[in-house]
Every structure is written in structure tokens, then in C-alpha cells.
Amino acid sequence: MTERRPYRRESEESRREALILAALELVAEGGLEAATVRSIADRAGVTPGLIRHYFSGKEDLTRAAYRHMMEQMTADNVAVLETAPDCPLARLTAFVTASLTPPVMQPLRLAIWAGFLQLVRSDAAMRAVHEQTYLGYRDILENLIAALPRPASDAARCRSDAIACNAVIDGLWMEGSALPDNFASGELVAIGLHAIGAILGVTLAGAPPAPAAPPPTGAGPNGESA
Template sequence: MPRVVDHESRRRRIAAAVFGLIAEGGLEAATLREAADRAGVSMGAVQRCFATKEQLMLFVHDYLNAQVTARVQTRIDAAPDPGDTVTMLAETLAGILPLDEDSRAESRVWLAFAAQAAVDPALGELQRRSYRELAALFALLVRAAAESGRFRAGLDPDVVAADLVTMTDGLSVQLLVGLHTPDSARVVLDARLDALRA
């Protein structure tokens, strides 16, 4: 009887392997052979799951976003007031930053993808979509916090959201290269949120 293969599970296992390779050595470390070895599958299995390396990388990009989203949601759920918009914003911002080993790996992969997105149109579109979605979420939370009186009146939620996206990008890079520590990054993040408060 032929063995039944769960293709989606295999795709996720391969994506996790590629994610680890990129986190450890950048995009150049993520060869199909290394991905197959790390995932414990044959090269043929990788090629059956992903017709091209581009398809694989786009899937890994989505895998990364799902990982970050799940981790941020866990942070929000564990907060003392998870339904509060300022709490949601603060935990999302902190969850994006590379403040622990898991988030450092995610940020290294994100940075590798960001560099590649500058020369790869398909990956560039995914990166732009991710930034737009993040900015829309931040704008929604800023607007709600301002309407509830938690943030200053008169803030432009879209401008604040763009600023917060830019700040998290900059802090992430500076954390990865050692210019900031997790503690100093939290000070910067807290100061930015305090500046928005009513």
C-alpha cells in the first residue's frame, strides 16, 4: 500500500528547515540540498513541494509572518489587560523586536528577506504587503487609543503608524548588530509610547 504523505505538513517542515538555515547563515546558506538534509527529506521531495526556489522562499516568508503573529498573540494574551488597545500596541511592538533568541532568529530572517526584496520583485511585493498590513494594524490601534482618551487628541494615526513601523525596523537592525540591548530598546519603545499618551 502506498504511503500517504501530508504535503502541507511536509511543506511546513521544509519551511522550518529553510527558516533555520537563513537565521544561521543568511539566504545563501539556504540551498535546496541543505534544506532537504535539515528537513529529513529528499531533494525530490523538496522539488515536489516547491516547483522553484522562489516558491519556497515565498512560502518561508509567509511561514515567518505566521510565527511572528502567533508569538505576538501569545504576548498579548499573557498581558494583564489583553483587551486594552495600548497594551495590544505595546505588546505587538515589543513582539516584533528581537528581544530574545526566538525573535532574534525571526529578525535575522526578516532582514535577509528585506535585503533580497530590494532586487526580487515577488519578494518585494510580499514585504510591501507585510509593511502595509502592519501599518494598518498600528493605525487602527492608535486611532482606538486616541478615541478612548488614552493617546493625545489630534494624532494622525497613519503618520504615527508609519513612524512606529520605521522605529521597529531601525531598532531591530540596531539590536541585531549590538548597538542596542533588549533593555535599551525597551526604553526607546516606552519613550515613544509615552510621547503618544494623553
């Protein structure tokens, strides 16, 4: 049985947000199946009929909840840029680091994301939300890349680099969120900075040194030819 929040007279916006947060909590706990209209209303401390006042139906609420979580993750990520040094390399380093540390990287957010993802293929409106939030994050990353002190690169190159760097971040984010105890503190950040630096041809502070190249085939233990 879900815990019912006490009724409080609140603003329209805060009641709408309470429904969204209730839906997110339930998806995290039991997947989309757990987020019924009744359970969402109970968790938010309102009557089921009130949901219709703010949303056209459960599907509309589900999309709003997914958008809320994705936009909040991006906002948490971007927040570090407010205090980052005025240096393109430092700003990209801060952004990547934030992407791979709490609160952006955490098991709860992975559980919610995975719960919603199954709708991306079957629901065109949900797919549109996914596309908009993905592109919003990637555009920020692309702008950070475009500001780097690299040899002249055109818009197509920056776009391609942003896609590749985003894929690195996504993969490490999923691994770190799913198995947080399997990695040493800062390990995924260091790997991410090294990989992204290699893609972009720059050195990002905090990245581990590149591993030494193996000796050529047939070389002796000190690298001399056998």
C-alpha cells in the same frame, strides 16, 4: 555537511513546513547561498525531487519561507494581546514591549531577515510578500493607535502615526537583535515606549520620564538668569 533528519511518514502540510523550516535554518547559518535545493532536502530529510511536489522551484520555496518567518513574528507579537488588559494604552504598551523582546527580537530572526532582504529589490514576488507582511503588522499597530483616548484624529493621522511608530520599533528591533549584549535589560523597551508615547502624545506604562529641558542660554546653575 548538513544533518539529515530521519524520514517519517507525515502529512502534506507538515512536510511542506519541514522544508520551509529547513530553508530558514540554512539561510540563518549561511545566507541564501547556503539554502540550495540539495541542502534544504538533506536538512528536511527528503529527496530533492520532493521539493517540486510542494513548490514550483527554489524561488517559490524561498518566498514561502520568508512569508512564514514574517507572519510568525507578527503572530508572536499579537499573542500578547490575548491576555492584555482591556485598556487601549495597556494594549499598545504590551504590543510594543513584545516587539522589542524575545521571541520577536532575537539575533537568529535578524540574520534570516537580512538574508532574504536582498531579494526584495530584485524579485517582484518577494517584494509583494514583504509588502503584505509589513502592511499586516502596521495595520495592527494602526488599529491599536486608533483606539487610544486621544483628541479626535482622522484616518490619515493614524496612518502617519503608525508609520512613524513602526519605524521606531524597526530601528530598535534591529539594534537589539544585532547587539543584544550592548543594552541593559528593558532598556530598549523603555526607549521605545517613551519615543512612541511622544509621537502619539500619550504616556505608556514603563516609559522613562522625559529628560528635563536644558536651562536657557546664559542661565545660572539653578536656572536663574545670569
